[in-house]
Each structure stands twice: as structure tokens, then as C-alpha cells.
Amino acid sequence: MDQMGREDKKAKSGAVMVIGGGIAGIQSSLDLAESGFKVYLLEETPAIGGTMAQLDKTFPTNDCAMCVISPKLVACGRHLNIDLITNSELIGLTGEAGNFKVRVKQRPRYIDPAKCTGCGACTQNCPVTRVVYPVExxxxxxxxxxxxxxxxxxxxxxxxxxxxxxxxxxxxxxxxxxxxxxxxxxxxxxxxxxxxxxxxxxxYNAFSLEPRGRHKVSVCMGTTCYVKGADKLLQRLCEQLDTTPGGTTEDMRFTIESARCLGCCSLAPAIMVDDKVYGRVKNSDLPKILKDYE
Ligand code: FES
CATH class of the missing domain: 1.10.10 (Arc Repressor Mutant, subunit A)
Structure with a gap:
């Protein structure tokens, strides 16, 4: 993280450049912007978000990565103290602490970012077609x-x-x-x-490429359920059905999945069988719940 320079070498600039628009860069930019600094967030790829935006869940709570990062992406894009400089790289840095000068190379986007609304109409009207490889x-x-x-x-x-x-x-x-x-x-x-x-x-979680059981048992591993012992519940359930998380029982009756927040945190730990939610589930409740689906 380096401060942007101004003409006067002695003056402190009061502006900050954050390099890298992953979750760490985004959070740093938001904290600095909230503290009153002008922030230039430099990102090499065309969009901020980094690796976290590509993840499904985050360790150790299995929280949805996009649920965590999305509000920060929006806040970053809207914050008046943050300028996003995407599709760009740092090619030069001179000066000293408190007064740096940077050189940034910005790659072309081939659209006018001031006019683009992300509607996708240009992709539909693009005369260049993609090669589709024939299926055997x-x-x-x-x-x-x-x-x-x-x-x-x-x-x-x-x-x-x-x-x-x-x-x-x-x-x-x-x-x-x-x-x-x-x-x-x-x-x-x-x-x-x-x-x-x-x-x-x-x-999409709703799709599966492997055959699934007739009933889907989702054990919530969201933060609240996790601290209330959902991991032990999942382990007990797997032992009882003789399978593993994500697995299906041999008789194709149940598929076990760990889920993110089921939206009923006050009932933690919660599980859901098909569309029915069971709250405050104890290990000893599992046989009775499963019996309903025999
Ligand atoms: S964390 Fe389990 S229902 Fe919300």
C-alpha cells in the first residue's frame, strides 16, 4: 500500500493507492476511505473481487463467499472516496513515504465505460461467432x-x-x-x-452430475449452526446412514449435503429434509426424523 504523490515532495498527499482488488484490498480500501483518505484501488483484472469471488464457501464456517464479499464490492464501487482503476498494472513507483508518484498502465476495454450498463446487448450483436466443437x-x-x-x-x-x-x-x-x-x-x-x-x-448447487437419493438432507453449516454443533450433527448423520457429506446412501434413499444458512438461525442447529426444516436438532433426534422418510 503506497501513498500517491503530489507535485510538492514535502507535502503529505493524503491519498492512498491500494494494489490488488481481492478481499484484503477491498476491505483495506473501505477502511481507509471511511477514515477520510482518498483511495485509488488498482486491480490487474477487469473486475475487483479476486479469488474469493470465485469460491463457493469459505473455511471454516462454510459461509457463502459471495454473501460475504458482494456487499463490500457494492460499497467499494459506490464509495465517493474510492476510485477503481481496473484492468491496470503498476509500472513505476518513485518518491518516499508520504509522497509517492506512481505510473499505471491501463489496458483498453474496447467499450466506453461511462456508457456501458452491462446489459449484454453488444455480445448479442457481435459479428464474431465462437467456435462450437462438435460432439462425437x-x-x-x-x-x-x-x-x-x-x-x-x-x-x-x-x-x-x-x-x-x-x-x-x-x-x-x-x-x-x-x-x-x-x-x-x-x-x-x-x-x-x-x-x-x-x-x-x-x-449451481441445485444441479448434480451424480445420481442423488430420493430425499435430500441438508445440514446447515452456517455460522450460528456451526457454533451450536452442526459439525457433530453432520458427522453423526453420516455415521448413521453409512455415507459421507455429499454422498448418497446405497439404497438411494438419502443424499447428505452441508448447506449454508437455511434462514432460521434462531432454531440452530437446523437441518432440512427436502422442503421441511427441523430446528434445535440433537443427535438423538436423527433416527426419528429419518424414520419419517422410510
Ligand atoms: S446459520 Fe443455520 S440456519 Fe442460519
Missing amino acids: KSELEIERKDREIVDPILAKHKEQRGSLMPVLQEINKRYNYLPKDVLSYVAAELGLNISDIYGIAKF
């Missing part, structure tokens, strides 16, 4: 019973814009997961790259 013929052969399920779903959504999500949701609902051969078939039918489909399927 052998991968397209799905069983007749699968085609009877998938073809009507594709026919229903194929013509609409953004058809992939509703197609995946319906397939996931029918099979309780997304079979890989069906996804290859969907990719070919919708003219999409299979890797894009996997990217979406792996990003």
Missing part, C-alpha cells in the same frame, strides 16, 4: 426412454432465448440429477459447447 456421434446416442423425456423438454424451450437453464432445470427435476449422456445430447441439439453446459451444471 457416439456421445449423441441416448436411449429411447431418455429421448422420450428429453425431446419434449427441448421442444418446449428450444426457440426461446436463454433456453439452457429451463432445460437443465426440467431435466434435473425428472432424473434428480443431470446424466452426462443426456447433457451431450442437449449440447448438440441446442448448438452449445458441452464445456459451457458443464460450467453451469457445476456452478
Whole structure:
């Protein structure tokens, strides 16, 4: 972290440059800006957020990473004392403590940032098309019973814009997961790259690429539930069902997942079976709860 220079070498600048727009840089910028400093937050990539913005959960509480970082991203973008300088790198630094001069190289964005609203219309009108790698013929052969399920779903959504999500949701609902051969078939039918489909399927918790049990047991590992012993509850549940977190019982009855906050922290520790929430759950309550789903 270095202070920006002014012409007068003796004067203290009162402005600060923070280098790196990850969670540490963002929090430092917010703290400095709140203390009355003018902050220049320099980030090499086109957007701030860093690695944390790509994480699903954070150790050790399994809190949702985006839930933690999103309010800070917005605060950073809106703070009048913070100037974001993204897509840029530091190429020179001279001066001394209290009075630095920096040289920054800013790469072009090929859009006018003052006008861009992030609507995405430019990507739809872009004349350059992406190469779609053909799916192997052998991968397209799905069983007749699968085609009877998938073809009507594709026919229903194929013509609409953004058809992939509703197609995946319906397939996931029918099979309780997304079979890989069906996804290859969907990719070919919708003219999409299979890797894009996997990217979406792996990003959303609602989708699974592995077969799942008939009932989903979610053990809340949010902060409140965790301090109330949710980790021991999860361990006990896994022992009882002879599986592991994320696993499915052999009889395909239950899939166990750890969840983030279920929205009922006053009932911690909480678990949810399908859509039903159980609060203040003790280890001894588990057999009775599971019996309801036999
Ligand atoms: S932390 Fe478990 S319900 Fe909120």
C-alpha cells in the first residue's frame, strides 16, 4: 500500500493507492476511505473481487463467499472516496513515504465505460461467432426412454432465448440429477459447447452430475449452526446412514449435503429434509426424523 504523490515532495498527499482488488484490498480500501483518505484501488483484472469471488464457501464456517464479499464490492464501487482503476498494472513507483508518484498502465476495454450498463446487448450483436466443437456421434446416442423425456423438454424451450437453464432445470427435476449422456445430447441439439453446459451444471448447487437419493438432507453449516454443533450433527448423520457429506446412501434413499444458512438461525442447529426444516436438532433426534422418510 503506497501513498500517491503530489507535485510538492514535502507535502503529505493524503491519498492512498491500494494494489490488488481481492478481499484484503477491498476491505483495506473501505477502511481507509471511511477514515477520510482518498483511495485509488488498482486491480490487474477487469473486475475487483479476486479469488474469493470465485469460491463457493469459505473455511471454516462454510459461509457463502459471495454473501460475504458482494456487499463490500457494492460499497467499494459506490464509495465517493474510492476510485477503481481496473484492468491496470503498476509500472513505476518513485518518491518516499508520504509522497509517492506512481505510473499505471491501463489496458483498453474496447467499450466506453461511462456508457456501458452491462446489459449484454453488444455480445448479442457481435459479428464474431465462437467456435462450437462438435460432439462425437457416439456421445449423441441416448436411449429411447431418455429421448422420450428429453425431446419434449427441448421442444418446449428450444426457440426461446436463454433456453439452457429451463432445460437443465426440467431435466434435473425428472432424473434428480443431470446424466452426462443426456447433457451431450442437449449440447448438440441446442448448438452449445458441452464445456459451457458443464460450467453451469457445476456452478449451481441445485444441479448434480451424480445420481442423488430420493430425499435430500441438508445440514446447515452456517455460522450460528456451526457454533451450536452442526459439525457433530453432520458427522453423526453420516455415521448413521453409512455415507459421507455429499454422498448418497446405497439404497438411494438419502443424499447428505452441508448447506449454508437455511434462514432460521434462531432454531440452530437446523437441518432440512427436502422442503421441511427441523430446528434445535440433537443427535438423538436423527433416527426419528429419518424414520419419517422410510
Ligand atoms: S446459520 Fe443455520 S440456519 Fe442460519
